[in-house]
Amino acid sequence: MHSHWNLRQTTTIKNSLSLLLHPLCLLPSPPPSDPSFSLSLGLMASMAAGSISLNARPRQMATAVKGFSQGSRSNLSFTLRPLPTRLSVSCAAKPETVDKVCEVVKKQLSLKASDEVTAATKFSALGADSLDTVEIVMGLEEAFDIEMEEDKAQAIETVEQAAELIEEILKAKA
Amino acid sequence: MGATKLSGMQKQVLSLYRGFLRAARSKPATEDRKRIEMIVSTEFRKNSKEVDRKNFQYIEYLLRLGHKQLDQLKSPDMVSISSVKIN
Structure with a gap:
């Protein structure tokens, strides 16, 4: 044609x-x-x-x-196409942040130390319901000494998303 | 949670829960705080299982009740809460 x-x-x-x-x-x-x-x-x-x-x-x-x-x-x-930008952002979370998030998640859900929590882990896959997710977010706020906006906090589903949001907030704070 | 999108009412409930946890955090004594968190989370979980998710009127009533209790809890004079089991 x-x-x-x-x-x-x-x-x-x-x-x-x-x-x-x-x-x-x-x-x-x-x-x-x-x-x-x-x-x-x-x-x-x-x-x-x-x-x-x-x-x-x-x-x-x-x-x-x-x-x-x-x-x-x-x-x-x-x-510019939005896709590459988004990809670069999703790789931005530092491993320390991710580790700390994993720790808080484990503590909050009282998981065993042997349970594996990685950046890609979904909270729902760990057996967390929406109330647990709120608790996790609150625990994260305390651990990192920050305040998360409610809409953004509600969109969090994985460890990585949480770590990204935290870094974003920390950067804005600094 | 997961991929499912939350309804407006579910968001309101979660927001109320968050408010309670924040209020609990503002209490000075750790043990009071722990107790408040325990009672609140038990209450929310109990209602989340017992209340029919289509019973909007009752959920709305509970939301109003919760907001009132939260306002009371927020006041600095309020140090802790306790729950009484009535059979």
Whole structure:
């Protein structure tokens, strides 16, 4: 399909082009998320000649825009994708924090020392109900000398999530 | 808990429970604190098992009652609580 080809072409070029974006911003610029803009960037790159102006191919741009708007795809924007950021955050908890959290969880649920609690452990997997979870959160607040917001505390399901939230709060406090 | 999303009422109950634990924490004597925590958690657990989860009216009543008791417990004059078993 014609429009489909256009889409793929543009996205691959866009990926390789992302670093070049700054100098190109000197052009009379529509908003960066505008599909026609990214397409024309792609065309310019593939031509490899700097003499082609943005307005040189109005018809092609127009058809391309039509194709994109039909597909309602949003992956042509130049904004950063949220996924990598989230991943980097989820690895942020320090092992000491995780260990301390595990300790508090074990104490709070009166688990045996032999019971294994790791970062990925879900509280519910340890037999904790929602009341236990509140107790764990309160115990954590005391152990780390912090206050957790209720909405955020209620969303905690795993040791790792707890450790992340704690570090976030500690960082904000420092 | 787990992946299930909590209803508004469940959140209210948990929030009340948290309030009780916070109030208990504010009491100076450790043994009083322990006793308060014990009584509160027993009460919550008992009701969580005994009360039908669809009995919204009764749960709402218990929530109101709990908030009133919490307000009383929060006052610094209130040092501890005790529970009496009536058969």
